[in-house]
Amino acid sequence: xxxxxxxxxxxxxxxxxxxxxxxxxxxxxxxxxxxxxxxxxxxxxxxxxxxxxxxxxxxxxxxxxxxxxxxxxx
Numbered sequence: 001x002x003x004x005x006x007x008x009x010x011x012x013x014x015x016x017x018x019x020x021x022x023x024x025x026x027x028x029x030x031x032x033x034x035x036x037x038x039x040x041x042x043x044x045x046x047x048x049x050x051x052x053x054x055x056x057x058x059x060x061x062x063x064x065x066x067x068x069x070x071x072x073x074x
Contacts, residue, residue, distance in 0.1 A: 002045070002047040003045070003047075004045065004046040004047070004065065005042060005043050005044060005045055005046070006033060006036055006037045006040070006041070006042050006043070006044050006046070007037070007042035007043060009033060009046065009065060010033055010034075010037065010042075013067070013068050014065050014066060014067055014068060015030055015031070015033065015065070015066045015067075015068050016030070016031040016033060016036070016046065016063060016064075016065065016066075017029065017030050017031070017063070017064050017065075017066050018030075018031065018052060018061040018062060018063045018064070019061065019062055019064070020054035020056065020057060020059045020060070020061055021059055021060050021061070021062050022054065022057050022059030022060075024057070025054055025056055025057040025059055027054050027055070027056045027057070027061075029061070046063065046065070049063055
């Protein structure tokens with residue numbers, strides 16, 4: 001995931017998701033990619049996203065790329 005940019009993620013109709021690594025929590029979030037592009041630019045590297053803490057429990061969040069099923073993109 002080190003060379004993925006926000007532009008590349010969007011161009012491939014993918015999503016950025018994060019989930020809490022704390023087994024007792026597992027909170028799940030989906031990033032607003034358009035908002036990230038507006039704030040940080042289309043060439044921002046996914047790997048440059050800083051380590052995030054879960055809002056629910058404070059555990060570390062893991063960021064993943066995900067495919068958006070056909071018909072579910074906005």
